[in-house]
Amino acid sequence: MNSISTQITPGLQARKGFTGIYVHYPFCYQKCDYCDFFSEGIGEGKSNVEDLLFESYKKEFSLKKANSPELKTTKIDTVFMGGGTPSKALPENWFRLLKFFREELDFSSDPEISIEANPEDLSLDFIQSLKEAGFNRLNIGVQTRSKEGLKFLGRHYDAEKYENLKYLLQNSNIERTGIDLMYGLPHSRKEDFLDDLNYFLDLQLSHVSLYSLTLEKGTSYSRNVKDKKASPPNEEMQREILELLPSLMQNRGYTWYEVSNYCKDRSFSRHNLRYWTYESYLGLGPGAHGFLDQARYGNPRNTAAYLKHPGKPATEETSSPREELALSLFRLFLPIHIPSFLEAHIPEEIAKKMIFSLDGFAAKGYCDWDGSRFQWKESALLVLDDLITELAIST
Structure with missing residues (x-):
C-alpha cells in the first residue's frame, strides 16, 4: 500500500519497500532548559557554518547510500527536517537539499515533506518560501502562549510573533499545519493549558501534539530540579489533563492515534508513524539517528565533529525487533x-508469547483484541508504560 491512511480500517499494517529521511538541523535561537535533543543556541540570524552543514548532509548521504543495499532499492515517502530549529535555515538551502535527494533516490508519488519551525521565524512570506522549497507539512513548536511559562522553559519569546501566530495559521499556504503544546508546568493552571488548546483548536489545525513536561536526564531543567533551583513538573495536573484529552479532542473532531498525538482527517505524521511501526529511515546530521538494513546508528552530538567527518557514526548496533x-x-x-507485524519481524515462538500477553490485556479490559485486530482502550492510558514494559519483557 502506498498510503498510511488506506490501512486504518482493517488495522495499521506492516510495510516493506519504503524508507524515510530525517535531517537534523542543530541550531536554535537559544537552548531550551527542558530539551534533551542535540541543539546549540546561536542567537538571532544564520549560523556561520550553515552552508558547510548542508554540504556535509550531502556527503553523509552519499556515504550511506554507497553502503546501504536498502537505499538502492527502496522508495522514499517521508522526509522530516527536525532539530534544533530547522526554520532558522534559509529555505533555498532546504530546496537544494530536497532537489538533491530527489535526484539520488526514488520518491513516491505523494511524499510527506515536513519541517519544524518556531514562531519567531515565521511570516507569510517565509511560509510561502517553505512551500516553494517543497514542504507540504509544517509543525510549529508553540509549547505555551504564556510569557511566564516560556521564560520558565528557557525559550525565546517574541511577543509580536506569538500574537501574530493565529493570523499566520489562518492564512498559511501549507495546509497540513500542526502545533506542539506542553502541559504540567509548575505554577501553571489546568485552565491556562485548556485556554491555549482551545485557542488553537478553533483554527481547525490538521495536527496537534500535546506533551507533558518531563525531567530528561542531562538537561538544565533536570539539574535545576535536582539542585532545588526549579520546581518539578506538576504531575497531578498532568494526570488530570492526560485523562481529559481523549474525549475532549474527539469531541473537537480529532483522532487520537498516539499517546500524545491527534489529527484531523487522518492527517497523521506519516514520518513519525514509521518510527512507531519499525520502518527504516536514513538519519543525517549531528545528533541524528538512523535505522537502515536492520541496524541502528547515532551520529556524534557535536557539530564540529560531524562537519569534520560526516557519515562517521558515534554509535552502531544491531536492531532487536522483538523488544x-x-x-x-x-x-x-x-x-x-498484529499478524502483519509478527510475520514481518518476529520469530514464531516469540510471536506466541506476545499473543499470550495480548490475550491477558484483553481479559483485563485494556484493549479490543480478536486475535488479529488490536486496539487499546482508554482504560489502558494511565498504566500504558507498565503494560508495554510487561509486553517487552515477556517477548
Whole structure:
C-alpha cells in the first residue's frame, strides 16, 4: 500500500519497500532548559557554518547510500527536517537539499515533506518560501502562549510573533499545519493549558501534539530540579489533563492515534508513524539517528565533529525487533493488524508469547483484541508504560 491512511480500517499494517529521511538541523535561537535533543543556541540570524552543514548532509548521504543495499532499492515517502530549529535555515538551502535527494533516490508519488519551525521565524512570506522549497507539512513548536511559562522553559519569546501566530495559521499556504503544546508546568493552571488548546483548536489545525513536561536526564531543567533551583513538573495536573484529552479532542473532531498525538482527517505524521511501526529511515546530521538494513546508528552530538567527518557514526548496533516493536508499536492507539507485524519481524515462538500477553490485556479490559485486530482502550492510558514494559519483557 502506498498510503498510511488506506490501512486504518482493517488495522495499521506492516510495510516493506519504503524508507524515510530525517535531517537534523542543530541550531536554535537559544537552548531550551527542558530539551534533551542535540541543539546549540546561536542567537538571532544564520549560523556561520550553515552552508558547510548542508554540504556535509550531502556527503553523509552519499556515504550511506554507497553502503546501504536498502537505499538502492527502496522508495522514499517521508522526509522530516527536525532539530534544533530547522526554520532558522534559509529555505533555498532546504530546496537544494530536497532537489538533491530527489535526484539520488526514488520518491513516491505523494511524499510527506515536513519541517519544524518556531514562531519567531515565521511570516507569510517565509511560509510561502517553505512551500516553494517543497514542504507540504509544517509543525510549529508553540509549547505555551504564556510569557511566564516560556521564560520558565528557557525559550525565546517574541511577543509580536506569538500574537501574530493565529493570523499566520489562518492564512498559511501549507495546509497540513500542526502545533506542539506542553502541559504540567509548575505554577501553571489546568485552565491556562485548556485556554491555549482551545485557542488553537478553533483554527481547525490538521495536527496537534500535546506533551507533558518531563525531567530528561542531562538537561538544565533536570539539574535545576535536582539542585532545588526549579520546581518539578506538576504531575497531578498532568494526570488530570492526560485523562481529559481523549474525549475532549474527539469531541473537537480529532483522532487520537498516539499517546500524545491527534489529527484531523487522518492527517497523521506519516514520518513519525514509521518510527512507531519499525520502518527504516536514513538519519543525517549531528545528533541524528538512523535505522537502515536492520541496524541502528547515532551520529556524534557535536557539530564540529560531524562537519569534520560526516557519515562517521558515534554509535552502531544491531536492531532487536522483538523488544523495539513492543516498545514503539504499542504506543499507538490506532487499530493495528498484529499478524502483519509478527510475520514481518518476529520469530514464531516469540510471536506466541506476545499473543499470550495480548490475550491477558484483553481479559483485563485494556484493549479490543480478536486475535488479529488490536486496539487499546482508554482504560489502558494511565498504566500504558507498565503494560508495554510487561509486553517487552515477556517477548
